[in-house]
Amino acid sequence: MKVLKMLVLRRASGFCPGKCRDLSRPCRVRDLSTTASRNTVMPAWVIDKYGANEVLRFTKNMIFPVICYPNEVIIKVHAASINPIDVNMRNGYGARALNMRRDPLIMKDIGQEFPLTLGRDVSGVVMECGLSVTYFKPGDQVWAAVPPWKQGTLSEFVVASANEVSHKPKSLSHTEAASLPYVALTAWSALSKVGGLNGKNCKGKRVLILGASGGIGTFATQLLKAWGAHVTAVCSGDASALVKKLGADDIIDYRSGNVEEQLKSLKLFDFVLDNVGGGTEDWAPKYLKKWSGATYVTLVTPFLLNIDQLGVADGMVQTGFTMGSKSLKHLCQGIHYRWAFFMASGVYLDDIAELVEAGKVRPVIEQTFPFSQVPQAFLKAEGGHARGKTVVNVV
Ligand SMILES: NC(=O)c1ccc[n+]([C@@H]2O[C@H](COP(=O)([O-])OP(=O)(O)OC[C@H]3O[C@@H](n4cnc5c(N)ncnc54)[C@H](OP(=O)(O)O)[C@@H]3O)[C@@H](O)[C@H]2O)c1
Incomplete structure (x- = not known):
């Protein structure tokens, strides 16, 4: 029953409240957010081309994410983690297929996928909600894994579909929570x-x-x-x-x-x-x-x-x-x-959160890096022989 209710709420939040009610096309950004976004830029680790670790670049001027669809939320990232896909994507793996799935707004405005932010996992706090989001509100502590065709989580803020997000298990810190979703x-x-x-x-x-x-x-x-x-x-x-x-x-x-x-x-x-x-x-x-x-x-x-x-x-x-x-x-x-493939899903994360809260699953973190050391975190992951996860504390 609980799962059914969540599905209904999540499904309902997928409809555009505007005239078009068309989720295949983004609506006008200003119509979609519950609060006005004040920032225009934010700190992030990005790449401007594919290659070895040297392509990772820190910037204080990454474009601030905006809510393009009514079912999206902006999350203030407290922690992220590195997965093999981040290292592979840095090298250019999957670019052709992923570019086909990237949001046309991003591709059109910038002309290509760069600057691209890597990182799939996020644990953080909801800062802003699209107008049809009912399941989350600003201030909620959440965790999520963002699909690889979206801008990643190695940045101060990230935008995600509410369907990909779940309430973070209370028993975990942000650092611990960021190690699990992907x-x-x-x-x-x-x-x-x-x-x-x-x-x-x-x-x-x-x-x-x-x-x-x-x-x-x-x-x-x-x-x-x-x-x-x-x-x-x-x-x-x-x-x-x-x-x-x-x-x-x-x-x-x-x-x-x-x-x-x-x-x-x-x-x-x-x-x-x-x-x-x-x-x-x-x-x-x-x-x-x-x-x-x-x-x-x-x-x-x-x-x-x-x-x-x-x-x-x-x-x-x-x-x-x-x-x-x-x-x-x-x-x-x-x-x-x-x-089998990774599948972004807030509903499954809800189930996983229950197992975590019941003490049946716990995070296994091998090493934690500060945000200033994202390249070192990539090198750690690239070295292989992982014993659990490599986490980056963003806040
Ligand atoms: N299809 C998808 O959507 C999807 C999604 C996520 C991940 N993946 C893939 O799944 C794989 C695992 O991901 P992960 O995140 O768990 O990677 P990971 O954290 O890097 O872990 C890989 C583990 O495998 C061990 N290992 C290497 N060779 C081994 C062998 N021959 N026998 C047994 N263990 C071995 C490594 O340790 P030692 O080398 O020290 O033994 C390491 O602990 C990766 O190839 C990743 O690309 C696919």
Whole structure:
């Protein structure tokens, strides 16, 4: 009932209150906000071209975000975090596909995507609401993950759709809260939306997680344990203690000896979550139970890369062909094969907040950086070997 009410409120906030009632086109900005925005510029880390870490530039004069649609909110960013996608986007990954989704107002006014702000996660305070936003009000403490085709959160303020935002768990500081949304929503999408797992059907299911020590792995391990699954985690030896503490039942150290040999001594699995990719696809599906609905879900897909390299039309065709043929091949072998993607959703964040408040999931932060050290935070993330998340305190 509560979820239904939230959905209705969120859905209702999607309509433009003006004459056009058309969300496919932005309305006149001044008509849409509950308060007048006074600032015109703000501090932010931006890039003006794609490349190595040197392209990150601090400016005090980034254009202040405006509410372009009646269901948007402006959030004062208290903390953000760095994900692998930020490092990849800095390098130009996904630019072709993401530019197609960018707001025409931004692309038209500026002529291109630059200056581009990276950063997907935000924990902060609502500063301003669009006229049809009913679920939030100025002063609310919120968290969100902003989709990669929007301006990011490594700035003093960010604009987000109310549908992407959720009330921050009260038990978490902004620093802690900023570590979760992007990885939590991606894991939720992979395990629940794509993989069909949930709190009601997971009890006793055997799940194998490849890459259990990073942002997604540390969240997925806790979520699956909260849902009652048996978790086997594959990670480096030095991450074993961390992953065990998060609840993993069995740990496989992929750096000490042959992973397949170690897996052969265990019972087969109902589900594999692959956060590593590359060669893992060649062997991991073998350890699933055949002809019993077992599922292999990977988060490492060639979707954006295909579009970058082949263009939109050929990239989509290539992607469809690859996914179709792999699904078919695995179906013939008795297992389901799926790709999963990050999904922005305030409603799912509400569910995740409940798990956090219940003490079933906690943030795993490896390192925190001040706003002045965003390039250092990128270098940390780029270095790999994450043990949880890298967070940036913006305030
Ligand atoms: N499809 C999507 O929408 C989507 C969304 C988010 C993320 N992703 C992708 O999902 C992957 C994981 O994301 P993340 O945020 O969790 O990354 P992350 O925080 O960088 O963590 C990756 C973890 O994997 C470990 N690792 C590396 N090689 C491994 C191996 N062979 N076996 C087991 N563990 C290994 C790393 O530690 P060690 O190297 O020390 O072992 C690290 O702890 C990334 O490739 C990311 O691009 C996709």
